Amino acid sequence: MVKTQRHREALNSLLLSTHLLAVEILRYGDHAQPRENDRSKRVCRFCKIDVETPEHALLTCGASPEVVSLRRAFLEKLFIDAPTLRVLMDLLEPIEFFKAIIYERSTIALVAKFAYEVLEVFYETPVVRSAV
Numbered sequence: 130m131v132k133t134q135r136h137r138e139a140l141n142s143l144l145l146s147t148h149l150l151a152v153e154i155l156r157y158g159d160h161a162q163p164r165e166n167d168r169s170k171r172v173c174r175f176c177k178i179d180v181e182t183p184e185h186a187l188l189t190c191g192a193s194p195e196v197v198s199l200r201r202a203f204l205e206k207l208f209i210d211a212p213t214l215r216v217l218m219d220l221l222e223p224i225e226f227f228k229a230i231i232y233e234r235s236t237i238a239l240v241a242k243f244a245y246e247v248l249e250v251f252y253e254t255p256v257v258r259s260a261v
């Protein structure tokens with residue numbers, strides 16, 4: 130369904146929770162870094178307020194102009210391809226809308242490309258770790 134390998138891998142990482150967003154990676158410590166047991170402290174590297182989850186990164190964070198611009202272009206295309214999603218976006222919580230778009234087969238390639246691009250922007254900036 131998704132021909133570009135890196136796009137497919139990005140989408141799979143969100144589905145399987147193997148992405149490198151704070152909500153996941155701060156669950157695990159290593160020899161240099163302690164784990165962050167408090168989920169609410171695994172905050173977004175850009176806004177530093179909300180928990181850095183896939184739906185936050187892709188759909189709600191407004192603190193990275195690059196992500197905001199990617200999202201605007203993505204939603205424009207998505208709503209042309211799947212107009213009913215526009216209505217759903219207003220009705221659903223971000224987590225539910227996120228599930229709706231990643232399980233929508235007709236737009237899966239578009240979603241995978243967007244996921245890849247947003248994760249690239251996030252991964253260029255180090256995750257926020259609270260002081261020990």
Ligand SMILES: [Zn+2]
Binds near residue numbers: 173175176177185
């Ligand atoms: Zn954020």
